[in-house]
Amino acid sequence: MINSPLMTVMVDAVRKAARGLKRDFGEVENLQVSRKGPGNFVSAADKRAEAVLREALMKARPGYSLVMEEGGAIEGPDKTHTWHVDPLDGTTNFLHGIPHFCISVGLEREGHIVAGVIYDPIKDELFIAERGKGAFLNNRRLRVSGRSDLADALVAYGSPYLGRGNHPRLLKELGTVMAVTGGVRRYGSAALDLAYVACGRVDLYWERDLQTWDLAAGLILVREAGGFASSADGGPDALAARSVACGNEGLHRDLIALLRKANQ
Ligand code: IPD
Ligand code: CA
Ligand code: CA
Ligand code: CA
Numbered sequence: 001m002i003n004s005p006l007m008t009v010m011v012d013a014v015r016k017a018a019r020g021l022k023r024d025f026g027e028v029e030n031l032q033v034s035r036k037g038p039g040n041f042v043s044a045a046d047k048r049a050e051a052v053l054r055e056a057l058m059k060a061r062p063g064y065s066l067v068m069e070e071g072g073a074i075e076g077p078d079k080t081h082t083w084h085v086d087p088l089d090g091t092t093n094f095l096h097g098i099p100h101f102c103i104s105v106g107l108e109r110e111g112h113i114v115a116g117v118i119y120d121p122i123k124d125e126l127f128i129a130e131r132g133k134g135a136f137l138n139n140r141r142l143r144v145s146g147r148s149d150l151a152d153a154l155v156a157y158g159s160p161y162l163g164r165g166n167h168p169r170l171l172k173e174l175g176t177v178m179a180v181t182g183g184v185r186r187y188g189s190a191a192l193d194l195a196y197v198a199c200g201r202v203d204l205y206w207e208r209d210l211q212t213w214d215l216a217a218g219l220i221l222v223r224e225a226g227g228f229a230s231s232a233d234g235g236p237d238a239l240a241a242r243s244v245a246c247g248n249e250g251l252h253r254d255l256i257a258l259l260r261k262a263n264q
Contacts, residue, residue: 002133006107010117011128013056014103017049018121021088021103024048025122028097039162041091046070049103050087057083057105064107069213082108084216089118090189099123104191106216113239116217118195127195127221135224137199144227144248145200150258153251155184156193158207165209169263173206176262177255194218197246198225204247204255208232215239219246228252232259 024031024045032044050070057066063078068085083105088094090101099122106116118127127142129135135142147153155177159170178184185202187193190210196202198221219238222229228249231241234256238244245255 009060017052046088086213089191116220129224142225153203156205160209173262190214206245208243
């Protein structure tokens, strides 16, 4: 468990926003929905949850900057701290009534993620991590999976929205990974994909064309759970590259090699 004032702020904010999300999920057919781009939707639930998070985080840490999926960036006087906020990660699942989505909040200090909270309100699963203090799921310490053989590995991936990103490239990568691993899954929430690697449910995960709010919280979860996370090209800074490949040390190395092979 992590009993820091920072974690209390983050968990309180996320739990408060989650109450609204859960309510809205129960009446999803009545929600106002608009399209941000092809295949890319936003609903009143995303916006309401974001407003709750923004208010709670700004109240608790007034100087910090914010980068939010729906409302954009707010620069605070404190340029060294930035919240990366995804009020509803997995909007497509949510709008289809699929109970697999979450809230994701990460805190960046001078270029490093120092804390992350991911909450799945339907399963009541709270994933938290703080730099140097470990990663936890509902008070249970997390560790990435110990598997070493690609043939046994379950691999999550994500695909870009309609019209965005390079689908033929993804298909090449997917084909290469699928041919040698135990199975692949597309769950539809990048933050939960990262959290599932951190808790060892999934052995590996990779995705391109992400945003900092998809990645920030999950990256620290994976690392604090003893995992390795790089950009999908193997570079050290997944957040800056806005892409990720992660898993335990050995499988991560194998995945990077497979992705390189697919891109030759
Ligand atoms: C999306 C989900 C999805 C990923 C997309 C994200 P949103 O976030 O995380 O799994 O493949 O790239 O944009 O829009 O539901 O918050
Ligand atoms: Ca979205
Ligand atoms: Ca997202
Ligand atoms: Ca979102």
